[in-house]
Amino acid sequence: TYTYDQCYTCTWDGTIANGVWENGWVVAVIDKTATSYAPIITSINHTNVTHMYETYRDCTALITPPEIPNGIVSLEGTFQNCTALTTAPEIPDGVVRMAATFFGCASLTEAPTIPEGVTFLILAFYNCSSLQTITLPSLITEISPYTFSGCTALTSISMPSQLTSIGYDAFYNCTALTSLIIPNSVLTIGSSAFYNCSSLEIAPRITSDDNNRT
Numbered sequence: 730t731y732t733y734d735q736c737y738t739c740t741w742d743g744t745i746a747n748g749v750w751e752n753g754w755v756v757a758v759i760d761k762t763a764t765s766y767a768p769i770i771t772s773i774n775h776t777n778v779t780h781m782y783e784t785y786r787d788c789t790a791l792i793t794p795p796e797i798p799n800g801i802v803s804l805e806g807t808f809q810n811c812t813a814l815t816t817a818p819e820i821p822d823g824v825v826r827m828a829a830t831f832f833g834c835a836s837l838t839e840a841p842t843i844p845e846g847v848t849f850l851i852l853a854f855y856n857c858s859s860l861q862t863i864t865l866p867s868l869i870t871e872i873s874p875y876t877f878s879g880c881t882a883l884t885s886i887s888m889p890s891q892l893t894s895i896g897y898d899a900f901y902n903c904t905a906l907t908s909l910i911i912p913n914s915v916l917t918i919g920s921s922a923f924y925n926c927s928s929l930e931i932a933p934r935i936t937s938d939d940n941n942r943t
Contacts, residue, residue, distance in 0.1 A: 765793035769784065780802065792814065794814060809832040812835050813836055815837060825849065826847070826849040838861060847866050854880060860882060886906070886909070893915060894919075
């Protein structure tokens with residue numbers, strides 16, 4: 730384990746990326762009470778930092794989002810429970826995986842532009858109760874379970890034409906969602922995917938394999 734700038738710890742560990750276990754550096758802040766942080770280091774012992782795993786998790790005072798450097802491919806729990814964060818940082822084009830990235834960021838009002846290369850998205854905006862709108866990248870084929878669950882201020886979302894699956898509880902309790910167009914490409918919609926979306930004017934198309942509440 731290394732410490733640099735008296736701010737971050739760097740630990741050699743592993744993480745799941747695109748279904749494959751990969752070793753790499755896990756970078757996390759030491760003091761979780763700051764309102765801003767310097768960008769993370771991008772290389773340690775000649776090895777690039779490619780994953781930001783829970784880097785700023787539970788930094789509840791964080792207001793100014795730190796820069797995400799180029800070379801990062803995976804954001805997992807990166808800003809989880811940063812409840813004071815109102816704006817998101819720019820996400821580099823090289824990112825392909827977002828898992829619980831902004832989980833519980835209750836003050837986040839605007840989603841970042843998600844790069845076209847992102848193909849895996851799960852729990853990314855769970856309980857972002859101030860988030861109002863979001864556009865998904867065109868290559869996304871699945872909205873995984875719980876991705877937007879609890880986004881009670883979400884009024885609209887643009888779904889890509891290649892979408893094939895909407896996971897269970899994906900939009901659970903999105904009470905402000907007023908309208909939704911589900912592409913004809915969607916083949917499956919999970920149970921309770923739209924449960925308690927009480928403002929939806931038109932019920933979304935439901936596939937025959939889903940006999941649960943929507």
